[in-house]
Amino acid sequence: MKLQHIRLITFLLTFFTNQTSLLAAQEEVKGLLPEVRLNSENEELNMQKSFNSEIMITKSENKAIDTLKKIIKKNNNPKEKADLLLRLAELYMRRAKSGRFFELDIESRNQLKNHSLSDQKTQSSLKLAISVYEDIRHNYPQFHDMDYVLFNSAMAHSQINKIEKAQALYTQLIANHSHSKLIPDALLELGELYYNQRNHAVALDKFKALDKYPESRAYPYGLYKSAWCYYNLKKTNEGINQLLAVVKQNPAKKDADETVDERKYNLRREALRDLTLFVGETLAPNEVFGFFSKITTEEELGEIIVALSALYESHSRFKEISVYTRQYINAYPHSKQSVKCYSKLIETNETLKQRERVIADLTEMSKFCKKDKVDPTCLDEFRKISLDISKKWWDIWLKNKNNSEFAGLTELAFENLLSVDTTVAPDSKSRFAFAELLFQQNKFEKSSQNYEIVSLQQNLDKTLAHDSLYGALFAIEKKLEKQETAALVEKQKNLSLRYLNSFPNGEHLLDIQYKLGYIAYKQSDYDLSLKYVQPLLTKNKYVQLKLKSEDLVLDILNIKKDYDLIKNTVKNILSNSKNIPPDRMLALKSISEQAHYSQIQIESQKLSVLAQIDQLIAFSKEHSETQLGQNAYWQSISLAFSKNFDVLGANLVLEYLKQYPSDKKKLDALKDATKAFIDSGNLNIAITTMKDLAAIDINNSLQHKEHVCDLLKINNQINDSRTCYRSLLSKLDNKKRSAILVKILQTFHDRNQAEYIQLQNEILSFDIEPYATEILTTQAKDLLAQKKHTQAFNLALKVNARPVEASARAEARLVQASILENEFNSQSIKAQESKLATVISMKTEKLDKAFTAYSSAIKMSTSDKIQLQGLQGIERLYGHYIDSINLISLPDTLSAADKISLKSELTKLIAPFESKRISNAKLIANISKIEIGNGQKIVWSDLSHENTVSPQARYPLSKKMNSYYPQDDSAEAIKKFIENKKYSEAEKMALAKTATPEYRAIGLYYLSLIAESKSEYEKSLWFIEKALAANNTDQKKLNLFNYQKAKVLYSVEDINSAFKYFDKLLYNKPPTPEVSVIIGIKAFSEGDYLKASNEFSRLSTEQLYNYGVDIIHIDSNLLKGDIELAQKLAAKYSSYNPDRLEILLEQARIFEQFILNKGRALEYYQKALSKSESTEQQLWLKKKIEFLKIAKSNQITSYSGGPQ
Secondary structure (H helix, E strand, O other): OHHHHHHHHHHHHHHHHHOOHHHHOOOOOOOOOHHHOOOOOOHHHHHHHHHHHHHHHHHHHHHHHHHHHHHHHHOOOHHHHHHHHHHHHHHHHHHHHHHHHHHHOHHHHHOHHHHOOOOOOHHHHHHHHHHHHHHHHHHOOOOOOHHHHHHHHHHHHHHOOOHHHHHHHHHHHHHHOOOOOOHHHHHHHHHHHHHHOOOHHHHHHHHHHHHHOOOOOOHHHHHHHHHHHHHHOOOHHHHHHHHHHHHHHOOOOOOOOOOOOHHHHHHHHHHHHHHHHHHHHHOOHHHHHHHHHOOOOHHHHHHHHHHHHHHHHHOOOHHHHHHHHHHHHHHOOOOHHHHHHHHHHHHHHHHOOOHHHHHHHHHHHHHHHHOOOOOOHHHHHHHHHHHHHHHHHHHHHHHOOOOHHHHHHHHHHHHHHHHOOOOOOOOHHHHHHHHHHHHHOOOHHHHHHHHHHHHOOOOOOHHHHHHHHHHHHHHHHHHHHHOOOHHHHHHHHHHHHHHHHHOOOOOOHHHHHHHHHHHHHHOOOHHHHHHHHHHHHHOOOOHHHHHHHHHHHHHHHHHOOOHHHHHHHHHHHHHHOOOOOHHHHHHHHHHHHHHHHHHHHHHHOOOOHHHHHHHHHHHHHHOOOOHHHHHHHHHHHHHHHHOOOHHHHHHHHHHHHHHOOOOOOHHHHHHHHHHHHHHOOOHHHHHHHHHHHHHHOHHHHHHHHHHHHHHHHHOOOHHHHHHHHHHHHOOOOHHHHHHHHHHHHOOOOOOOOHHHHHHHHHHHHHOOOOHHHHHHHHHHHHHHHOOOHHHHHHHHHHHHOOOOOHHHHHHHHHHHHHHHHHHHHHOOOOOOHHHHHHHHHHHHHHHHHHHHHHHHHHHHOOOHHHHHHHHHHHHHHHHHHHHHHHOOOOOOOOOHHHHHHHHHHHHHHHHHHHHHHHHHHHHHHHHHOOHHHHOOOOOOOOOOOOOOOOOOOOOOOHHHOOOOOOOOOOHHHHHHHHHOOOHHHHHHHHHHHHOOHHHHHHHHHHHHHHHHHOOOHHHHHHHHHHHHHHOOOOHHHHHHHHHHHHHHHHHHOOHHHHHHHHHHHOOOOOOOHHHHHHHHHHHHHOOOHHHHHHHHOOOOHHHHHHHOOHHHHHHHHHHOOOHHHHHHHHHHHHHHOOOOHHHHHHHHHHHHHHOOOHHHHHHHHHHHHHHOOOHHHHHHHHHHHHHHHHHHHOOOOOOOOOOO
16 A cells, blocks of 8 residues: 555645646655655555645645646637647546556545545546547547547546447557557557457567667667467467567666666566566476576576576476576575575475475475585574474474374484574574474483583673573483482482572472472482572462472471471471461371371281271271361272181271262272172172172163172072062163073973973074074983874984084984984884894894984083983983893794794894993993982883883982081081071171182082071072182191082082082992992992892991982892892891882892792782882783793792793
């Protein structure tokens, strides 16, 4: 705006000079009237002066116009009148320029009315001027200055945007006034109009027409404009030639002081500037320097290189800039433009993100600036560009400190900057900034060094001197936080002492005094520390420093363990300090309290663990409202847990959480407490604490809730556990939901309940494995037990087609094998002579099918139970087949010789099976151990009436097995409580045992006995497993626990599951009655009848009878050959219950098979028949009695055969 104002004022002054004598009288005032001189110091004042000047000029213009119009009106001389009209048109043209001022400045336009001026509009003035010009053209066609009229009228028309009219007027001037001096200007203006209309071809013609006027002022401009026409017509080379012509016509300055035509010189500069654009599009970067060096001076060339760089930069041709800039630097190493070229190189490489190149260029520029005769501005420019780059990289790094590359680059940039630093005129601020950068990079030691360099420089600003010294100290302190060395500490001390001496009134003086005290404190020089710190206790104005000093003094006293002096010091601080904040008051009291606490810690070392806990609890109660009181309580908990008093610790946790419910350690504490309650068997409390856990541990809430359900199940709260599990189902995914359904299923003992069946159906619908397969297998077994053989077989077949592990399908295969075995047993081999071979073949074929089924079941599972059932099934197949062939009734149609021959062939037929049977028996012996415990149920329809009933070895029921109590002071009392069913009292005593590490295992054992007595077998099993886990070394307890686990497992699962724990007891001496029974059964199953008999003899017949092994006892003596003793034992056992079927059948067996007295045997069978309640058994007994009656009549006295 100011420049425009100056141009307007200059124009108006020219106007005044050419007008009246009044204005002419003012020419001597050095170009500006005093009242319109611009004051560059006050823009507002300048604007007002410009406005006043414009008002004065406008009033003069208006007055001149009015005067001239009156003169024209009175003048009738045509020649004079045309001149006067021309002068009037010029006044309108000049007033149009004045109008522009007010149009550009709205505020000025609004003030016109205050000066009795109407709104001055440029367009109105121009139109008035045009009307006057048109008046001259039409009414004075022979006017001597008609070319001037046409030219100015064309100018006015172009300014009101009547371009075609303007073009017509310029054309008329050129056509009709060929000798006019205005023709070159008209051609130039006409060409400009066409150029502005983008009619570059016509414009070029007009500009080229100026070639006829090489001496005109417009000619060089014509050349210049024609170059742009060529450029826009895509004739860049022709355009370049035109610009070169301009450059040639307008020579450069020979030196800076040479006086030249500024207009021509400026046109040359414009042409050179535009050449950068033209040449930049046509020449390769490596040709640019050579091109311009031929037509320019050194200074001009430098400017062009810089301008060309800007052009390339605007077109993103960054990579090409370095080519000609480096050429220039090499050609003119001392030019100040080389400095700019270096800067441009650095900026360009930074734009290209070639940071290593930037560093290299900075390094090169720093060396360049150090050379002799280099432009003195070089170092300033170097510092500027270095600082700009450093600042940019620093900012980038600050925005993302993970980008360590920029920190390193900034550091290198600063190092380059400081490489030109001198001791004469050091760049203190840049080095200070460098130190700051190093500090931010955590390069504290190097940072401190640079801060210190600044602090040691002469004639520093006080603030910088202070800040640099303090920065050096602070950086060293930060270094010490990471790495403490004696040298660094010494440096800290020296800098601190220097600060105290240099800045006795420095803002950090007291802080540094404290730090010196703290250094002495760290070096255990407590007296020196107190020397520095003690005076600070009176500095009440510096609250934080005073507080730190108080704390340090108190800590030194604490180190000396002078707890009484600590209390006195606290007392003095409280009495001598004013306005102590409440929290500080509490803190000081806490220190006094801490001293008390510390004294307790010392004293507690002489006390037992429980006494220490009691002491801490007492302290906590005394200081229940303080953190230390809380800490003491927590310490008592930690101490209890660490010394294995976990139940005590757990109970303390519950009390602690009541008092401090918001403690952050709440979750972990509750977890530890819950674990302790579980480990110690406190299930009721454990369930409650686990529920609390679920409520506060949101992330693991479902897991804790599931544990609650598990504990409820273990605690025999079956309905609650089911409800609990059910509540989880809707919150779980299918996989976890399936597992919960299985857990619910496991809570049922009655498989006929509707809910149990519904659960089974849910598991089957979700196809949860292996449970779905187990359910289907159980259903198949149930169908088998109901003798629904076809349905059982088909279901087992489906089970075996399921995509599960073979081991999961093995039991279903046993179901199939059992059905095939039944079909095999049902196949009779009684037949006429003609069909005998066929029925034997059918019998053998069914044997093979059943054998294959049992064999495949054995292969499908490694379970001893499955292996044994499979082998036992094969044993039965072999036995039945061999017996069937041996006892086959030969057709009466055969001769005696044929019968002997056939019998011989049949003997050969069974010989391989007898051999296989022996091998199979060995396999059974290896696996079985005592698994025969419950024997096989006799299928009376499959038993030949020609055979006797072999004894069924059954393991005694678990409820008949005694419970044993350890040699413990609580044993007798707990035993009585259990016998009298006072379970609550027994549990209290047992839980008192589990609370201590020494007796936990025994306490858990008692809890197992209590649960077993209440028929809570799963709970009992859980307790005994905990007892086993708690007992690691005591072998006597281990035997006791293994026995209890075996006994409970027998109740929960079966004898086979229990045996591996019984097996651990078999070799303990002396054995318990139960162990003797186990050893006896094991020996019997292995064929060691002598050992079996000896083991059974350890017990009375009444004990053996109660354990249910009386028949095995009898049979062990029979099979070892002591028939007489066996007969006596049978009589003895019979006396306990003469009507018992098993003893009647055993006595019948003794007489029939061993004494060979079929008459006596017949008596016992007949008595057994009278007592039997089984239809199948009765049918067999009837056949047996009939068989014996026939045999009795044919009985011979000699004994033949062995035991059947």
